[in-house]
Amino acid sequence: MKKLKDRLLGGSIIASSLVDYEISKLKNRVLSNEFKLYRDILQQRTDEVEQKDLCSQGEPSEEDIRNFIAHAGFHTHVIEARRVDGGDIEIRLRGNCSNVLDKILAKIANRYSIASS
Numbered sequence: 001m002k003k004l005k006d007r008l009l010g011g012s013i014i015a016s017s018l019v020d021y022e023i024s025k026l027k028n029r030v031l032s033n034e035f036k037l038y039r040d041i042l043q044q045r046t047d048e049v050e051q052k053d054l055c056s057q058g059e060p061s062e063e064d065i066r067n068f069i070a071h072a073g074f075h076t077h078v079i080e081a082r083r084v085d086g087g088d089i090e091i092r093l094r095g096n097c098s099n100v101l102d103k104i105l106a107k108i109a110n111r112y113s114i115a116s117s
Contacts, residue, residue, distance in 0.1 A: 018072035023089070031083035035092065039076035054078060055097040060104045068104050 029041050054064055054077035068075045078097045084090045093101065 015072060019074075022072050022074035023091075026081055026089050026091075031081060031089065033082055033084060035080040035082045035090075037077070037094065038074060038079035038081060041081055042076060055094060055100050057100070060100055060107070064100075065104055065107055069108065 025042065031041065054060065054075065060068075064075070068078075073079075078094055078101060079091060080094050081089055081091045
């Protein structure tokens with residue numbers, strides 16, 4: 001996880017701290033070997049959970065983009081996590097979320113004039 005974090009964040013102290021904080025939320029949670037949606041792991045209120053499915057909507061809202069940035073990419077509707085043998089935590093992008101993630105990242109890159117490579 002550390003190698004991936006360093007590669008993706010390019011040594012940014014702020015971004016690295018945000019990711020470390022989001023990962024720390026998982027460390028003391030009871031996780032099985034089955035992937036669970038991040039929002040379910042964090043046990044958000046039911047009314048928030050049922051409000052919408054980010055990955056099924058056409059375009060991400062400003063709130064979705066804000067939440068993505070504020071939680072260092074650990075958007076509760078996008079990330080799944082589980083505990084694997086040896087106690088490590090495995091994190092993945094929810095299967096049907098790559099399209100909305102691409103849109104969010106493109107909007108962020110456009111907004112902040114980040115050149116894609």
